[in-house]
Amino acid sequence: MTDQIKHHLTDALLMAYSAGSLPEAFNLTIATHISMCDECRARLGAFDSLGGALVEETESVEMSAGSLEAVMDRLKAPEEKKEKPRKSKGVLPAPLQDYIGGDLDAVRWKSIGMGVKQAILPTSRDASARLLFIPAGAAVPDHGHQGTELTLVLKGAFADEVDHFGPGDIEVANEDLNHTPVADIGEDCICLAATDAPLKFKGLIPRIAQPFLRI
Amino acid sequence: MLQEVEKETFDTASPLMAARVRYRLNQRQGPGPEDVTNKETTENDDWVACILSIREHQDRQAFARLFDHFAPRVKGFLMKSGADEALAEECTQDVMATLWQKSHLFDPTRASAATWIFTIARNRKIDALRKQRRPEPEDLPWGPDQEPDQADVLALQQETMQLGKAINDLPEKQKVLIEKAYFHDLSHSEIAKETGLPLGTIKSRIRLALDRLRHVMK
Numbered sequence: 001m002t003d004q005i006k007h008h009l010t011d012a013l014l015m016a017y018s019a020g021s022l023p024e025a026f027n028l029t030i031a032t033h034i035s036m037c038d039e040c041r042a043r044l045g046a047f048d049s050l051g052g053a054l055v056e057e058t059e060s061v062e063m064s065a066g067s068l069e070a071v072m073d074r075l076k077a078p079e080e081k082k083e084k085p086r087k088s089k090g091v092l093p094a095p096l097q098d099y100i101g102g103d104l105d106a107v108r109w110k111s112i113g114m115g116v117k118q119a120i121l122p123t124s125r126d127a128s129a130r131l132l133f134i135p136a137g138a139a140v141p142d143h144g145h146q147g148t149e150l151t152l153v154l155k156g157a158f159a160d161e162v163d164h165f166g167p168g169d170i171e172v173a174n175e176d177l178n179h180t181p182v183a184d185i186g187e188d189c190i191c192l193a194a195t196d197a198p199l200k201f202k203g204l205i206p207r208i209a210q211p212f213l214r215i
Numbered sequence: 216m217l218q219e220v221e222k223e224t225f226d227t228a229s230p231l232m233a234a235r236v237r238y239r240l241n242q243r244q245g246p247g248p249e250d251v252t253n254k255e256t257t258e259n260d261d262w263v264a265c266i267l268s269i270r271e272h273q274d275r276q277a278f279a280r281l282f283d284h285f286a287p288r289v290k291g292f293l294m295k296s297g298a299d300e301a302l303a304e305e306c307t308q309d310v311m312a313t314l315w316q317k318s319h320l321f322d323p324t325r326a327s328a329a330t331w332i333f334t335i336a337r338n339r340k341i342d343a344l345r346k347q348r349r350p351e352p353e354d355l356p357w358g359p360d361q362e363p364d365q366a367d368v369l370a371l372q373q374e375t376m377q378l379g380k381a382i383n384d385l386p387e388k389q390k391v392l393i394e395k396a397y398f399h400d401l402s403h404s405e406i407a408k409e410t411g412l413p414l415g416t417i418k419s420r421i422r423l424a425l426d427r428l429r430h431v432m433k
Contacts, residue, residue, distance in 0.1 A: 011425055012403070012418070019397045020337040024347045034352035041352065045325065050428070051337065052330025053379045054397050060287035061294055064304050068282050071308045075278070078270060078318050085354030095350040124347045 007169035009033060009040045013150075018047035023127035025194040028099060029150045029170070032192055035093035036168040092154060096192065099123070100131075104155075104190070107131055116140060127196040134158065134183040134191070141180070147197030149173045151181070156189030158182060259372045262328035270318040282311055285329070289336045295398040296340050306343050310336045324367035327375040344400070374432065381431040389424035392417060 009017075009030060016022045017030045034041045088094040090103035099121045100106050109117040109131075117133040127147075134140055136156070150172055157166040160179040165171055173179065183189035262284070265277035286307050293303040313335050321331050341349045382390065395406050403421075407414045 011422070015396060015421075015425075016402070018337075019400070020341045020345075020349070021396070021400045021402060024350070027347075028350040031350040031352045041355075044352075046432075048326065048334055049330050049375065049378055050382070050393070051333040051397050052327055053375065053382050054394060055285075055288050055292050055333045055336070056329040056379060057382065058288055058291045058295070058398070061290040061300075061303070063282075063286050063290060063307065067286065067304065067308060068279060071282065071311050072275065072278070074308075074312050075275075075315050078273060079316055080319065087353050094353045098350065124345070 004166060005037050005039070005168040007163070007165055007171060008037065009043075009170060010172055011043075013172065014040065014044050015047050015050075018044060018051055023194075023196055024123040025121075025127035025129035026148075026150060026196070028095060028121070028123060028129050029152050029192055029194040031095040032093050032154075033152050033168070033170050035088070035095060096154075099129070109133060114138060114141075127194055129192065129194045132189075132191045132193055134181070134189040136183055136188050137185045139180050139182040146175065147195060149193060149195040152192045154190045154192055156187040157184040158189050158191070159184070259327060259375060260368075263323045263368060263372075266314070266318055266321050266328060266331075267323070269315055270321070278311075278315055281314065281328070285314075285332050286311055289332065292333075292336055292398060293340060295394075296400050297344060298340070302343065306336075306339050310339050313339070322363065324363050324371060327371060329375070340400075377432060378428065381428050384431075385424055385427060389420050389427070392420050393424050396421065 013022070013026070013030060017027060022030070034044060086094055088097060088103075090097065092100070092103055097103055100119075107119045109119050111117050115135040115138050119131045121129045121131065123129050131154075132140065132151075134156075150170060151165070152170045153165050153167050155167060157164065158181040159165070160171075160181045162171065162173075162177070162179065165181075181191075262281060265274070265281050268274035268277040269281075289310050290303045290307040293306050294300065298306060310332065314332060317335075321328075326334070338349050341347055382393070385393070392406065392410075395401055395409075396403075399406075399409075401409065403417050404414055406412075406417050410417070
């Protein structure tokens with residue numbers, strides 16, 4: 001499936017994830033995509049190497065006197081090699097399961113109308129992350145963005161004015177994009193969406209609902 | 216759909232392995248070992264050996280050597296990221312203790328010592344300065360080998376040296392922006408505010424820098 005992924009993370013997002021300067025909701029979405037996508041994992045490796053090379057080059061600041069001894073005193077036996085790598089045994093990738101507290105069946109959905117459901121995940125407040133359930137053939141209301149929105153397909157597929165997005169694909173949307181994602185007819189679509197600003201809906205009803213729904 | 220991936224990766228690891236091999240092969244083309252001085256290779260090799268010796272023998276001398284080299288750099292990195300001296304000192308001590316504790320997770324075929332230490336320091340920074348959790352991707356289905364393949368380790372060392380040299384060869388204007396992005400915990404628009412440069416200029420300079428690094432690493 002990693003070969004089926006056509007929509008990847010941008011350099012800017014991978015670099016910021018590597019540098020550690022993104023809000024938690026974005027980090028979660030990126031970590032989930034990388035769990036599904038070998039290409040972005042390899043690219044992330046390159047950005048981490050860049051960070052390593054910069055640390056090697058950076059100006060040193062002398063450690064306090066007795067610092068080494070203080071750390072030495074704290075050292076216990078190194079941990080043993082773990083039996084199994086951290087790997088999801090269910091439908092959703094492990095980093096996402098950590099935030100849900102379980103797999104897809106543990107998600108506590110709330111209806112937001114027209115059959116569309118969402119579940120907000122607990123992240124820091126500088127951005128928000130939520131799971132979206134879009135019934136087969138249904139649409140998320142037409143909306144634009146004030147900031148950046150990442151939408152990662154976990155199950156099913158959707159299409160919008162830009163392209164078609166299948167499992168593992170990530171759409172990076174910014175201020176310039178107004179779109180109406182529509183789920184494919186064959187299967188319900190489940191996405192992880194992260195945004196650093198409230199969405200702007202064009203219709204009247206969703207705008208009134210927005211503050212209550214926290215989207 | 217997702218279950219399929221799961222099964223595939225557990226069965227043979229073949230698609231992932233293929234991607235990894237492909238990635239390595241791509242990385243191996245281009246300037247060869249002759250560009251790398253023996254002294255530098257040995258130094259880098261040493262850090263790897265130190266970490267492996269901690270893992271295998273709880274080697275405190277090896278730890279002291281790593282500490283002397285990396286702790287002041289990590290502290291410098293954390294202070295550039297906005298920590299005051301006391302916090303940077305405390306976090307650096309934590310980073311070095313984590314290095315000891317988690318030495319079994321180090322895979323010298325996937326990361327240089329500096330890269331691995333950078334990722335530990337970055338995570339500590341997010342925890343200490345931003346008070347956030349850091350979601351990490353799933354592990355690859357294979358963990359670090361007990362006996363890493365020496366050819367892979369060497370290839371990675373050489374790439375690391377090339378990258379270090381390539382960064383030093385960047386035009387100063389580009390290098391400064393890459394450093395700001397990594398060390399100062401700033402988004403592009405925050406860098407724009409700080410430097411007074413238009414956002415477009417910042418984005419294009421970073422893109423140029425990455426293109427240049429890619430060209431060298433091809």
